[in-house]
Amino acid sequence: MFHSFLRPGQGFQKFTVLSRQGGVTATGRPVAEKFTPVGEFTGIMMRASQGDVSQWKATEQWKQDGHPVLYKIIQRGISVSAKPGDMLELMDRKFYVLGTHNPAGLGHFCIYFAQERKDLS
Numbered sequence: 001m002f003h004s005f006l007r008p009g010q011g012f013q014k015f016t017v018l019s020r021q022g023g024v025t026a027t028g029r030p031v032a033e034k035f036t037p038v039g040e041f042t043g044i045m046m047r048a049s050q051g052d053v054s055q056w057k058a059t060e061q062w063k064q065d066g067h068p069v070l071y072k073i074i075q076r077g078i079s080v081s082a083k084p085g086d087m088l089e090l091m092d093r094k095f096y097v098l099g100t101h102n103p104a105g106l107g108h109f110c111i112y113f114a115q116e117r118k119d120l121s
Contacts, residue, residue, distance in 0.1 A: 010044075011044070012043065013042070013043065013044070014041075014042055014090075015043050015088045015089065015090050016037050016040050016090075017037065017039045017040065017080055017081075017082045017086060017087075018035035018036065018087040018088070018089055019036060019038045019082075019086050019087075020034070020036075020086070021033050021036050037089075039080030040080060041075050043073050043075040043076070043112075045071055045074075045090070046073075047070065047071060047072075048072045070114070070115050070116060071095060071115070071116065072111055072113060072114075073095065073111070073114055074110070076108070077107075077108065077109075078102075078107050081100070084097055084099050084100065094118070095112075095116050096114060097114050098113050099113045
């Protein structure tokens, strides 16, 4: 049996994956439409420590500072996966995905490094 000491709101929560769908106008110009839902998953959100962020940046991504990662969202299973540039929605909060990490390479878990945004819709 699993025992834990969680406060309300710290357990598994349902996230909606929003992806920006693009298109082309009649004249051939690319347009980016609004974010549209593409699926849901259950995950746990936690604040990212600076050690996690710096290790992730150094080994996986941009090899530079200046990208404020504030949250890690851990997804169990990858039935629906988000990619960098997508949004994760939790009730009225929105998180912009900056990067992903598959810790074991087996697809059992996925870690999203995200930033909470209030200016995107």
